[in-house]
Amino acid sequence: MHLQQLETPCALLDLPRVQRNIQRMQQHMNRLGVKFRPHAKTSKCIEVVLAQLAAGAQGITVSTMKEAEVFFSAGIKDILYAVCISAAKLPRALALRRQGCDLKILVDNERSALQVCEFGRAHQERFEVWIEVDTDGHRAGIDPAGEELLTVATMLQEGGSKVGGVLTHAGSSYELHSPEKLAALAEQERAGCVLAGRRLNQAGIRCDNVSVGSTPTAFAAAHLEGVSEVRAGVYVFFDLVMHNVGVCEMDDIALSVLTTVIGHQREKGWVMVDAGWMAMSRDRGTANQQRDFGYGQPCTLDGMPIAGFTMIGVNQEHGIIAPDISMQSIDITQKFPFGTQLRILPNHACATGAQHAVLYACDAEGDATPWERFQGW
Structure with a gap:
């Protein structure tokens, strides 16, 4: 069907732009020498995510259990659920893991960590749990330099869960629009998350993954020393907010x-x-x-x-x-x-x-x- 035959209104994807955007980000991550785990919440579309994986992405990030379930059913196993898990969602997380999904879940407070451990023990499941840290005051997360980080990690480890890594999201990057400020925030994001991972390792709590990411900071990062992976999502489509931030041109949208x-x-x-x-x-x-x-x-x-x-x-x-x-x-x-x-x-x-x-x-x-x-x- 030609686009002129489509009933309006409807959503269009410009495929050449999508493919160009995917390649641009993947090539940038390759140059920086890190694993790229795209966020699927923007597209919620199997065809788009398969294109990202074909370009070199390793695993995906999701923001809903529905996303995790649909993408796992499409054959994608390495999935990070990047929202603090609530107790009501733990049965769905368990079901995915029992089906063979390599699902990682997230906590950012002691109460959530306790719920995960109690549920895991009750069902003989050792969840892989990542800890969210706050590197820019944007939203959620634990202070990477605070005592709560070690408290939560210790609770998880002693409670039967695996501490899989630390994660942060510099969402305040959406409020910036100069290369200098974006680069500074990208470094702040990197340094804070690396600090959190280092502190866990020094405390004897193994932390293999240091995960950072937002579309603006992913592009602005000069180096990613100590980071294992980057997450970003809106880059695949871009939008007018990203245009104003300065990470894309109008004809990239x-x-x-x-x-x-x-x-x-x-x-x-x-x-x-x-x-x-x-x-x-x-x-x-x-x-x-x-x-x-x-x-x-x-x-x-x-x-x-x-x-x-x-x-x-x-x-x-x-x-x-x-x-x-x-x-x-x-x-x-x-x-x-x-x-x-x-x-x-x-x-x-x-x-x-x-x-x-x-x-x-x-x-x-x-x-x-x-x-x-x-x-x-």
Whole structure:
């Protein structure tokens, strides 16, 4: 099916861009001499993840048990579940391991560590548990220099679990936009996680894995001494937030939403399209960056950004595209005739992707193949 035949709105993947993005990251990791474990939460798509593994990735990262189950059923065994495990999810983790999945789980506090150990003993299972450390104050994790790190690791080891490694995520990198600041944060991320691993080893608790990662810091890292692996996810699609951060160009963004012009509000200068927040999401990730793209950047059908126009608003099934001051003299009915198909680049690829059960993978000729993008937890 050609993309012009697709019913709108729908999610498009530009396959040449996807393949280029995968190669770019993998080659960078190869140069730095580390294992690359891509995060599958952005795509939630078997075809995309298989392409990442074919390029040289080793294992995957997931953020839901559903992801772990689906990717294991597709033959992928080396899986890291990178969210602090809750007790309610331990039976599903056990089931995966009993089926042969090399699943690693994560904790970042004493209570979670205790629950894992108690469940493991009750079911004669020695879970491999990684410990999350906080290297930038962004979200979760234990202080890599604090006593709690050793307390949690000791609880796990004495409680019958295997301490598999330490992990961190420099999510605050999304707030930066200069090479110097990104490089500094990448080094802070590396140094903090390496410190945590070193402290465990010095305490007699074997720590074989030091895992860092975010798309911006992965690209910004000058070296990764002491790191065993890197995780990143949004790089495979990129988005407008990543463009503002400075790690991709507009023509690297591989995910877009195909939409159709369904009307005009001439007195307001608005172009109405059939992609609202149900197709784009409500994510306004660029609002606090140096350039605000509203709800997305309109492009022509062949993917070229349309200068001077932004998706300024969304209702459930309506999107509003409007010109900036420099374009307000243009006749919008002539520039965007009724029935015109457009692509909208998203602020946040993960959020926009989550609105769609199918990704239409388009080759250079515009031929589209449906790839399932699964949902749920």
